Amino acid sequence: MPTKRITKLISIALATTIVLGGCGKNTDTNATGSNSDANSHKVSLTIGYAAGDPAAKKAIADTIERFEQQNQDIDITDLSENTSNSYLDWLKTKDAVGEFPDLVEMRDTEIFADAGKIVELPSDLIELFNSPPEVEGKVWNAPLAVNVPRGIIYSKKAYADAGITELPKTYDEFLAIQEKLRTSGITPLVVGGKDIFHMGFWVNKFLIDDVYTKNPEWNAQKNAGKVHFTDDNVVQAMSDYKYLFENYVDKGWLSTPDNQTVSFLISGKAAQLYSGTWMFSQIEEADPNFEYGFYAVPDRTGHTNIIGLPSPAGWSISTEASKDPKKLEAIKKFIRFFFTPEQYAQYLASINGIASTKEKVIYPTNDAMKTVLALMDDPKVTKSLGIDNWWGENLIPPQFRTWFYKKLQEMVLTDGDVKTYMEQVDTEYNNQIKANNM
Numbered sequence: 001m002p003t004k005r006i007t008k009l010i011s012i013a014l015a016t017t018i019v020l021g022g023c024g025k026n027t028d029t030n031a032t033g034s035n036s037d038a039n040s041h042k043v044s045l046t047i048g049y050a051a052g053d054p055a056a057k058k059a060i061a062d063t064i065e066r067f068e069q070q071n072q073d074i075d076i077t078d079l080s081e082n083t084s085n086s087y088l089d090w091l092k093t094k095d096a097v098g099e100f101p102d103l104v105e106m107r108d109t110e111i112f113a114d115a116g117k118i119v120e121l122p123s124d125l126i127e128l129f130n131s132p133p134e135v136e137g138k139v140w141n142a143p144l145a146v147n148v149p150r151g152i153i154y155s156k157k158a159y160a161d162a163g164i165t166e167l168p169k170t171y172d173e174f175l176a177i178q179e180k181l182r183t184s185g186i187t188p189l190v191v192g193g194k195d196i197f198h199m200g201f202w203v204n205k206f207l208i209d210d211v212y213t214k215n216p217e218w219n220a221q222k223n224a225g226k227v228h229f230t231d232d233n234v235v236q237a238m239s240d241y242k243y244l245f246e247n248y249v250d251k252g253w254l255s256t257p258d259n260q261t262v263s264f265l266i267s268g269k270a271a272q273l274y275s276g277t278w279m280f281s282q283i284e285e286a287d288p289n290f291e292y293g294f295y296a297v298p299d300r301t302g303h304t305n306i307i308g309l310p311s312p313a314g315w316s317i318s319t320e321a322s323k324d325p326k327k328l329e330a331i332k333k334f335i336r337f338f339f340t341p342e343q344y345a346q347y348l349a350s351i352n353g354i355a356s357t358k359e360k361v362i363y364p365t366n367d368a369m370k371t372v373l374a375l376m377d378d379p380k381v382t383k384s385l386g387i388d389n390w391w392g393e394n395l396i397p398p399q400f401r402t403w404f405y406k407k408l409q410e411m412v413l414t415d416g417d418v419k420t421y422m423e424q425v426d427t428e429y430n431n432q433i434k435a436n437n438m
Contacts, residue, residue, distance in 0.1 A: 041073060043330040045321065048079040048094065048101030050087045052197055054259055055281045059350035067337050074330045086196055086402045102321035103331050105144065109312040110135050110391045111398055118316040125332060128339055129356050133312040135391055141314035142335050145353035147385070148277045149296055149306035149375055150201045153368070156291040158186055158271035167295050170302045171209075171240075178248040181271045188248040190270035192258035199405040201274050202244065204307065204386035206237035209299040212384045219387070219394035222429065223438060229426040230419065238408065238418050245412045254409060266290045277352035277372050284366075294368035296375055308376055308383030312391055314356070397432035404428075 047064060051057040057080055064076050079101050081090045088108050094100050100117060112118050113135060121139045126132065132139050152174075159177075162184035168174040181188040192198040210233045211218050221227045228234075250256065250270055262279060264270040266287045273279065274297075283290055296304050315335055321327050337343060341361050348355060349363040354376065365373070375381050388401040404425060411421045432438075 042075045043073060043326050044075045044077070045102040045327050045330055045334075046077045046079050046099070047103045047334075048091070049081065049105035050090075050107070051080040051082055052087075052195060052258060053278045053282075053351065055278055055285075055350045056347075059347045063338055063343055063347060064334075066343070067334055070337075071330075071333065074333070076334070088398060089402070100318055100320070102318050102327060103334065104316050104318060105314070106141055106316035107313045108398060109140050109316065110395055112316070113138075113140050116319055119319050119322045121317070122332060125335055128336075128358060130358050131310075132314075132356070133310045133391075135312050139312075141312055141316050142339070143310070143314040143356035145348060145351065146356050146376075147307050147309060147311060147389070148352075148354060149308055149372060150205065150274060150276050151294050151296040151306070151372075151375075152272050152274055153265065153279055153283070153292055153294050154272045155265060155268070156293055158184075158268070159293075162186070162271070167293075168298060170298050171300045174297050178244075182248065186268065187250045187264075187270045189244070189272050189274065190250045190256065190261045190264035191245070191253040191274070192256050192261045193253040193409060194255055195258040196402055196405050198258045198261075198275075199409065200386055200388070200401070201276075202241055203405060203408060205274070205297060206240050207234075207387055208305045208307070208384045210234070210237040210240075213299075213303075213305045213382045216384065217394065219390050219396055220392075223393065223396075223433060225430075229422040229429065235418055235422055238411075238422060241408065242412055242418055246415070254413070262286050265292070277369060278350075280352045280366065280368055281350055292368065294371050296381070303382065304375065304378075304380075305382040305384060306375055307386060307389075308381070309385050309389075311385055311389040313389075397429070397436050397438060400429060400432050403432075 047060075049057075049060055061078060061080070064078055068074065068076055079094070079099065081087055091100070091104070091108075091112075095117065104118070106112060106118060109118070118140055121132075121142055125142055126139050129143055132141060132143050158181065162177075162180045164177055164180055168177055178188045191202070214233070215221070215227075218227055222229075245253070250264065256264070259282075261270075261273050261275070262282045263286065265273050266283065277294075280294075283292055296306050298304050315338070317328070317331055321331060338347070339357050341359055344355065344357065345361050345363045347353070348361060352365070352369045352372070354373070355361040376383075387404070388396060390396070407421065407425060407428075410416065411418065
């Protein structure tokens with residue numbers, strides 16, 4: 001993807017951000033004496049990351065604290081995102097007000113790399129990882145973990161009470177389970193729709209089943225005008241999405257935040273949650289005695305398709321920070337610290353993640369996580385990515401994902417015609433392609 005085009009793309013996106021004003025942590029001090037001398041030798045840096053998952057946020061914050069305790073000469077300001085808006089929008093705002101983090105969890109790597117906001121990962125850090133994905137032939141990220149599947153986290157008690165004794169082998173069998181749960185008097189599914197990122201879990205399940213497993217280059221072909229959201233496979237995927245929400249999802253889904261979905265599950269207000277492995281630790285912290293299981297929802301043919309391919313995401317170093325040799329060295333020191341087996345194991349355990357490092361990392365896993373690992377190791381299971389995880393020619397316009405998810409929310413709430421809504425989606429996508437000169 002041409003640099004000129006991406007640079008224009010990010011410039012347009014940033015131009016739409018309202019500059020809120022303010023500044024980052026001020027490390028300059030007018031103090032005198034030994035305290036001033038000590039501070040003058042400190043290296044100060046900022047770290048920014050997504051905080052949608054409380055367990056991951058705490059794990060990173062704890063790692064930062066442990067690192068500072070062992071490195072008194074380095075002062076870190078934690079800039080973790082704390083809104084329900086998209087992480088991309090949060091980063092754009094940070095950049096617009098001059099607070100772009102020195103070390104940043106990067107998810108939209110290609111956009112920020114071609115806009116000159118981040119630099120390549122130093123070669124002595126690349127060697128820590130197993131074949132990290134490249135963008136334009138370069139590695140920009142220290143991968144926080146391997147992408148893990150999303151699936152059904154279910155209450156074993158709710159399944160037993162509804163007389164469910166076998167897990168589904170096809171999507172139709174999955175729907176039959178939803179009917180049994182509903183008939184038993186419990187809400188089948190809880191969805192944290194207040195947080196827009198959560199909407200992507202179900203959206204991408206259906207897109208992967210009907211679109212990406214059959215055509216991994218669909219995004220690139222859409223960018224070239226060769227396929228459309230009004231095509232039968234996309235309409236089928238979004239029809240399945242709408243049917244599920246209308247019939248089996250808790251009616252308060254739009255006002256339910258992601259971090260409250262666990263309470264629905266363990267309190268018996270809902271029987272299931274469709275999410276990722278990072279929820280396991282939240283469940284166990286909320287109720288250590290709660291019995292739950294995990295499985296990937298099969299498609300109509302009985303095949304299992306999951307998120308599981310690597311994508312260019314993880315810790316990235318800002319261009320501005322890289323210009324300061326002392327700051328760059330401090331950042332590299334933190335990254336090495338983060339991925340040491342002792343520290344990294346604590347992070348992975350908090351999210352039930354899969355290590356991205358060459359060095360083996362071991363932590364205790366439960367039955368649900370063993371199921372996940374088996375899915376990842378099974379060559380018969382198709383691994384894919386969500387709509388916004390692709391890069392290169394498959395990169396979508398930066399504002400489209402959030403717009404798309406909100407449009408689908410509207411479609412469900414208004415009982416809108418799927419084909420009509422997909423016509424609107426197709427038009428919007430084409431307009432964003434033109435606006436961003438893609």
